[in-house]
């Protein structure tokens with residue numbers, strides 16, 4: 420099987436799994452997977468599609484500037500430049516971007532601090548951090564409607580081949596050396612966000628009960 424077919428199947432599978440989690444509300448979210456370096460080419464989700472459905476036009480190939488390679492009837496996701504930035508600045512092989520309620524709420528809660536830090540959580544091991552007191556920091560950048568500006572804001576945080584950045588009141592972008600790693604980072608981040616919000620809620624409820 421050609422690398423192109425292998426990668427398209429891989430990305431379609433990730434898309435189906437994330438769709439099952441309902442992480443593509445209102446056609447939001449975009450996914451990409453690298454096909455080759457020199458020149459860089461990667462598969463990215465087409466713009467404006469309902470990603471819970473599978474069609475023959477779900478993905479297209481783009482170059483390092485996010486321009487379609489070859490003839491296609493579809494347009495790349497409006498946020499393709501975020502993916503370009505990641506492949507340009509790291510050896511990542513896959514990048515995933517989703518909008519969820521949990522990642523939006525966490526990004527707003529800690530947006531002024533510019534980051535959210537997790538520690539003492541077993542799941543931090545998903546990021547390759549095995550120390551007992553390991554911390555996992557997710558930077559939070561401001562959201563800009565203009566995508567080149569947003570991509571420029573993301574750029575300084577793409578420092579390793581695996582990572583995650585929250586975009587305030589918008590969503591999360593993660594990347595990893597391949598599809599498996601990128602999905603693992605995304606799932607671990609979303610677990611930590613949901614856990615954190617559930618913990619805050621439980622603490623508030625407990626406080627309210629104590630005051631009765």
Ligand SMILES: [Zn+2]
Nearest residue numbers: 448498589590
């Ligand atoms: Zn987005």
